[in-house]
Amino acid sequence: MRLMKFRNILLGLLLTGSFSTSCINEDYSDCHNIYRLALSYLGDENAEIFPDKIDCVHMYVFDEQNRCVVSEQLSEAEVQAMLVTLPALDPGTYDIVCVGNAYETEVENLSSGDFEQIVFSAKDHIAGKTVSGNDPLYWSSIEYQIRPFDVKQSVTTETTYFKASHYDVSVDIIGVPSAADLVVKLVGVSPQTDFNNVAKGTQTTYVMDAVHNGDNRMSAVNNIMRHSDQSEVYLVIEASDGRELARISFAEHIANHPQIDVDKQECLIPFEVIFKSANVSISVPSWFIKETNPEF
Numbered sequence: 177m178r179l180m181k182f183r184n185i186l187l188g189l190l191l192t193g194s195f196s197t198s199c200i201n202e203d204y205s206d207c208h209n210i211y212r213l214a215l216s217y218l219g220d221e222n223a224e225i226f227p228d229k230i231d232c233v234h235m236y237v238f239d240e241q242n243r244c245v246v247s248e249q250l251s252e253a254e255v256q257a258m259l260v261t262l263p264a265l266d267p268g269t270y271d272i273v274c275v276g277n278a279y280e281t282e283v284e285n286l287s288s289g290d291f292e293q294i295v296f297s298a299k300d301h302i303a304g305k306t307v308s309g310n311d312p313l314y315w316s317s318i319e320y321q322i323r324p325f326d327v328k329q330s331v332t333t334e335t336t337y338f339k340a341s342h343y344d345v346s347v348d349i350i351g352v353p354s355a356a357d358l359v360v361k362l363v364g365v366s367p368q369t370d371f372n373n374v375a376k377g378t379q380t381t382y383v384m385d386a387v388h389n390g391d392n393r394m395s396a397v398n399n400i401m402r403h404s405d406q407s408e409v410y411l412v413i414e415a416s417d418g419r420e421l422a423r424i425s426f427a428e429h430i431a432n433h434p435q436i437d438v439d440k441q442e443c444l445i446p447f448e449v450i451f452k453s454a455n456v457s458i459s460v461p462s463w464f465i466k467e468t469n470p471e472f
Contacts, residue, residue: 215260229314230314236273236371238273276313277313278296297377316338317336346444346461349386350393351392360383363412421456435464435465447460
């Protein structure tokens with residue numbers, strides 16, 4: 177019985193001093209309470225869909241001088257649990273930014289401390305290579321208050337809510353000879369998103385990965401940043417020799433098809449392009465009309 181009691185006391189002391197052994201000697205100068213960050217993404221239906229949409233999270237913690245004091249990728253276990261324990265932080269107010277699904281995405285200007293200047297974009301864009309699309313990116317931001325150590329304080333948990341940083345784009349092309357090698361481009365897209373979740377950067381061109389589906393069909397899918405101005409964004413289809421066969425305005429396409437709601441978190445912008453003998457027909461696929469919120 178005495179041995180068990182001793183073990184319980186020792187365990188309690190170890191937990192209290194988990195961040196610093198000086199806590200055992202009642203020197204609290206290097207002690208920290210436990211602060212946790214819960215991860216959530218509610219999409220458009222106000223239901224938790226984080227596990228369905230996000231499986232990789234990078235976390236950035238900024239102090240009161242906007243210095244990045246923590247930059248790390250969360251572990252698979254933390255992402256699956258949707259919960260991370262923050263590292264020991266001095267008392268103060270911190271801004272925490274999380275970026276989800278940054279597989280082929282890099283962050284730039286992290287040391288600037290300016291959330292309008294800190295941006296994430298495709299690695300190929302940074303390298304000056306041709307970009308086919310972006311990762312299915314998500315973003316969250318929260319202000320987190322770290323208080324002075326209190327031996328009586330329980331674990332503190334705050335929740336950060338993710339928002340989408342991308343649009344899904346799909347292109348179906350009908351009436352293509354099986355031997356044709358068309359080039360599908362998105363012209364005028366924004367290649368970056370800043371730490372306020374605002375798309376920006378010099379407009380650029382993505383070349384989508386298009387595949388033949390047989391029966392004179394081609395298709396292509398990708399993700400792009402959530403630019404707020406669609407007026408200068410175009411879907412362009414070219415022949416292999418560079419001849420422009422079709423140019424479709426995003427703004428006009430969205431205006432002509434109110435089923436496309438660019439204010440939704442999970443927004444798909446679909447195109448159906450039908451080449452006929454005398455003209456080109458632009459619409460949305462029939463499956464999108466029947467189901468305006470498809471799983472993409």
